[in-house]
Amino acid sequence: MKYLVKPSDQALGELQVPGDKSISHRAIMFGSIAQGCSQVTGFLNGEDCIATLRAFANMGVRIEQLAPTELKIEGTGKFGLSAPDTVLDLGNSGTSMRLLMGLLAGQKFNVQLVGDHSLMSRPMGRVREPLTKMGADINTAANGTPPVEIRNVSALNGIHYELPVASAQVKSAVLLAGLYAQGDTIVIEPQPTRDHTERMLQSFAYPIDISGNQISISGDHHLQATSVDVPADISSAAFFIVAACIARQGEITLHNVGVNPTRTGVLEILQKMNAEIDVHNCAMMGAEPVASITARSSALKGIDIPPELVPAAIDEFPAICIAAACADGNTQFTRAAELRVKESDRIAQMASGLRALGVAVEEFPDGLNITGGQISGGCIDSGGDHRVAMAFAIAALRAGADIEISDCANVATSFPSFVETAHSAGININVC
Numbered sequence: 001m002k003y004l005v006k007p008s009d010q011a012l013g014e015l016q017v018p019g020d021k022s023i024s025h026r027a028i029m030f031g032s033i034a035q036g037c038s039q040v041t042g043f044l045n046g047e048d049c050i051a052t053l054r055a056f057a058n059m060g061v062r063i064e065q066l067a068p069t070e071l072k073i074e075g076t077g078k079f080g081l082s083a084p085d086t087v088l089d090l091g092n093s094g095t096s097m098r099l100l101m102g103l104l105a106g107q108k109f110n111v112q113l114v115g116d117h118s119l120m121s122r123p124m125g126r127v128r129e130p131l132t133k134m135g136a137d138i139n140t141a142a143n144g145t146p147p148v149e150i151r152n153v154s155a156l157n158g159i160h161y162e163l164p165v166a167s168a169q170v171k172s173a174v175l176l177a178g179l180y181a182q183g184d185t186i187v188i189e190p191q192p193t194r195d196h197t198e199r200m201l202q203s204f205a206y207p208i209d210i211s212g213n214q215i216s217i218s219g220d221h222h223l224q225a226t227s228v229d230v231p232a233d234i235s236s237a238a239f240f241i242v243a244a245c246i247a248r249q250g251e252i253t254l255h256n257v258g259v260n261p262t263r264t265g266v267l268e269i270l271q272k273m274n275a276e277i278d279v280h281n282c283a284m285m286g287a288e289p290v291a292s293i294t295a296r297s298s299a300l301k302g303i304d305i306p307p308e309l310v311p312a313a314i315d316e317f318p319a320i321c322i323a324a325a326c327a328d329g330n331t332q333f334t335r336a337a338e339l340r341v342k343e344s345d346r347i348a349q350m351a352s353g354l355r356a357l358g359v360a361v362e363e364f365p366d367g368l369n370i371t372g373g374q375i376s377g378g379c380i381d382s383g384g385d386h387r388v389a390m391a392f393a394i395a396a397l398r399a400g401a402d403i404e405i406s407d408c409a410n411v412a413t414s415f416p417s418f419v420e421t422a423h424s425a426g427i428n429i430n431v432c
């Protein structure tokens with residue numbers, strides 16, 4: 001699937017973006033192992049979360065999709081999952097695979113996890129390593145990539161684990177294994193990462209202790225069913241926030257967007273670049289803060305992105321790179337090597353795409369330096385990465401000619417209604 005995007009001046013309107021991907025995954029996982037029936041509203045009905053849903057359906061959980069964004073989950077309790085009759089195919093979804101590794105390490109059955117071409121080349125050793133220390137029996141390919149084989153062990157033990165990389169997926173996998181371990185599991189983070197697991201465990205009445213950068217959990221308790229309202233995904237909103245900032249006529253308001261402080265790095269970075277962004281109507285949606293966000297046409301300037309903001313903006317770098325290409329001066333970020341092991345190598349993919357549009361880019365092992373200026377038209381390879389594809393679609397707002405983007409089908413993993421939402425804002429994407 002290709003996008004052919006025509007230059008246009010407008011990014012206007014009040015838009016609703018779909019539910020948060022990270023929170024939707026966790027709602028299925030925790031609802032499945034809770035006691036009782038949980039309801040989920042605002043669920044992201046995208047391919048990644050459907051992969052998680054199918055995995056739990058394959059393990060005997062009854063999940064009814066009452067509407068595209070509404071689920072009823074009949075929890076089996078912590079020990080009620082059953083052996084799947086097939087390998088679990090998690091498609092493009094790294095979150096599904098890594099969190100499931102933790103959750104399945106302590107089950108009384110064997111299971112194999114696989115995925116698509118991109119997921120089969122992503123690192124799982126970072127999750128296997130702490131889980132093995134807990135007594136799990138997990139095999140991957142020699143270089144730490146899937147397939148992941150998890151075998152039944154008699155027991156897991158709690159550990160005290162200092163995360164070597166700032167990763168919410170690794171943190172969550174260890175905490176989920178901790179639900180099944182004897183004794184306490186303690187995780188220490190080098191930098192704060194998204195804390196949806198911690199917040200949602202508390203919503204499911206599971207005790208968890210958080211003190212500074214240290215999170216402790218014990219296996220002694222049970223999750224109680226609850227209702228989860230999923231906020232709109234700030235990672236999807238980011239494309240339209242950047243669109244409004246770079247458009248000649250830009251003003252977009254997005255409602256009920258998740259503004260958990262571990263996710264709002266993109267707003268801070270864009271505001272440092274001089275973006276006109278207002279965050280208003282702040283409220284709580286269950287355990288998660290939400291707000292309306294209004295972004296307007298802005299005279300962006302290049303900045304050095306503070307490295308401490310990287311984890312809280314990790315999925316938004318493709319969109320931030322487009323803002324940088326439209327800014328006056330240079331924007332540089334480093335200490336973001338994690339971007340090389342996302343759905344694609346996002347540093348390489350953004351660098352080559354920007355160069356194809358005539359933008360000067362210097363590439364480092366862990367970041368980029370982008371010189372803002374004119375953007376030409378051109379052909380971009382998204383590398384099958386949803387966020388790279390959406391970022392370059394937005395870039396057409398400032399391009400001198402059409403932008404053609406190949407391999408866009410995976411936009412459906414996180415934002416199935418992206419093209420319709422873009423049309424409603426005045427962005428001219430043709431799908432071919």
Ligand code: S3P
Pocket residue numbers: 021022023095166167168169170172193194314315338
């Ligand atoms: C996620 C954590 C992040 C993010 C990913 C979703 C999660 O990865 O990039 O898209 O839901 O826990 P890290 O594990 O690198 O933090």
